[in-house]
Amino acid sequence: RALRQYDLVDQLWEEMKLVSPHPMMMAEGRVATAMSYADRGDLQSAIRIMTHGGEPSHVQPHHVLEWYVLADLHDRAGDPVTAKRLFAKVAKADPEFYDVTTRLAALGDE
Template sequence: MAADRGRARSGDGKPRPDRSGPRGAGDRKGYQGKPKPERDRRDRGAPRDESPSTRESAHLSKAIVGELQATARPGKAEDLVKVFGQAAQAFLEEDYAEAIRLGEQSKQMALRSASVREVLGLAYYRTAQWSETVREISTFRRIAGSQEQNHVLADAYRALKKPDKALDLVDMVEKGKVDEQVFFEAQIVAAGALADMGELDRAIARLEGLDLRPPVARDHHLRTWYVLADLLERRGRYTQAKELFEAVAGADPEVTDAPERAARL
């Protein structure tokens, strides 16, 4: 259902308080992209309703409905599609407690569903329940054989004070095998893990090695600029940090503290 992209925590290791990080995890401002729930859906197409069960969850793609039906316990396929559809909708509406409640119900009906374990893990991530995030996203990875959520799993390990494990996970994310946004988010988490280990220069180099001058800056570019600016400021490279904070402020002035941070430098 969802690739939780753009949720990596800021360079100082503190989660961001809004949609871009786990809810309730802190009050420090960091870069957060404008809310775009639809971007979290792996398959954005809403298929035509073909059965009562899919009418209950019209936002699920045909592929996801098929995966749910294939992994459901005997006699539970229709109930699973309905309950999981409600869980996915709760997630998109940012009602993460409800998404967890319904996701756990879905899991009991389909322990081997990658879609269920992914959404459940992301809901736990948004509520800063790190051990549960690790459990569910690790299971998703084993079932799906996917790198799409490595950055989320790695960020949970960072929160559990295991930056070395976080770094191992994001190092597995290969450019060209995932969406550009996922690759950038993995590098943001990698930089954060390196900073956690006291390796500021390596953290900065990790982000400076990315293409930071795209023709059109997207949310993941702005997040990278913000985190890099934060790291540069911590390293004492104030002029470069100011330039990046100003670039973020110029592109998206209302949803970050970049204008204030630039003004202080």
């Protein structure tokens, strides 16, 4: 992704989905792929990639990462309501996660 080899990122994501590795690895692949679309200016595709499944019965670290990235994408796409809801979900699961409290404060009471 950092080398802007977006076709390779897409290819690796397709291959990863076929082998269905450990959920944390899938989350990392999903994040890398979504962020490559965001890098290209396609926030809606990035959001689609990050939006999957329902609510987990037991929150794992990879869920928190996915919620944070999805919140960031919604914020960047101009959807502060969804971003705030997702950042709040992250903060509830892990108040120390990256800059989540700062991000929530920046969104205010919208």
